[in-house]
Amino acid sequence: MTALQQRVLTAAVLLALLLGALLYPHGWVFASVTLVLIAAAAWEWFRLNSATPYMAYVAGAICAMVCGALWTAGAHSIPLPGLWIGATAAWCLAGAVLLYRGVPLWAQIPAALRQIGGLLVLVCAWLAVIQAKERGTAFLLSALALAWVADTGAYFVGRAWGGRWFRTRLAPSISPGKTWEGFCGGLAVAFLLAYGWWAADTALASTTPSLYTIVGQHSPLLLVVVVPALTAWSVVGDLLESLVKRSANVKDSSALLPGHGGVLDRIDALLPTLPASMFLVHVCAN
Incomplete structure (x- = not known):
């Protein structure tokens, strides 16, 4: 099997699994599937941040138990505007500092702090995707789609015109392949x-x-601000994962998804955009 065939097969299996869970009438099925994925991402995160193999497995188990406890407690249906505001603000601050200082700063942060911080980010993202599902399948898909299409657009525009209009790269010390032309295309x-x-x-x-209809009903002009903000947050999530992998001197977060790398490689752009989407709904619906 060629690399391309492997990549397509993995994508088809994942898509079938996620769509089946998403369309299933009982919400616990989708919650369970995404819980497994986020627990796998926690295992990857700890491996990338100096944890022993045993501790990485423990971290995955802890992540799954925390998410399961939140579901049992009914957190998926409780409004949490403070969490979404705090998460969005933290992404803005941490993203700006880490992307400006790059790999050297990341290496100076104690491993335990990096590990716990990543665990909190993953649990927050899982809770955001579950609450987005509670708002409706269309809302969830619209929130996910923006990060996906922006990444796809950036890839193809960057491949075709990268380096032609801007003299500098987007983040040369973290991800040299990303260009401003690609960002504009995305x-x-x-x-x-x-x-x-x-x-x-x-x-x-x-x-x-x-998501876009809720924002547009509040004010169509608000989309002019919201879309660039969400696109930028998706890029920040992507770049921060690249920073972590560069610090760990690895290409992929793991080999769990043949042809695609790891779970973190597939969800990095969603980690900031999902909480931000829930924050925007809170602002526009009130």
Whole structure:
């Protein structure tokens, strides 16, 4: 099997699994599938941050138990605006500092602090995706789609025109392949997605609004601010994971997903955007 075939097969299996869980009428199925993925991401995170193999497995188990306890306690249906505000602010601050200082600063942070911080980020992201699902499948998919299309647009535009318009790279010391041209391309595609989805929801009078429809109903002009912000947060998540991998001197977070690397490699852009999406809903719905 070629690398491309392996990549396509893995993607097809993951897509079938996630779509099946997402469309299943009982929410605990989707919660369970995403819990397994986030626990695997916790295992990867600890391995990337100086944990022993045993401690990495323990971290994955702890992550699963915490998420399970939150589900049992009903946290998936309790409004948590303070958490989303705090998480979004923390991503803004930590992202700016870490991307500015780069790998040297990350290596200076005590391993225990890095490990615990990552665990909190993953649990927060899991809770955000579960609460997004509670708001409706359309809302969740719209929040996920922006990070996906922005990344895809950035890849293809960066491959075609990277380095032609801007003299500097986006983050040369962290991810040399990422360009400002790619970022602009990803942002353009994200705008098309957001305004297209909002227009479709409006025309069809959808009863299950997307993230963009909720923001657009509050103020259509607000999308001009929200889309670049979410796109930037998705890039920050991607770059911070690249920073961590560069510090650990590895290419992928693990080999759990053949042809794709690890779970963190697939969800890094969602870690900041999901809590930010829940924050935006709180702002626009009140």
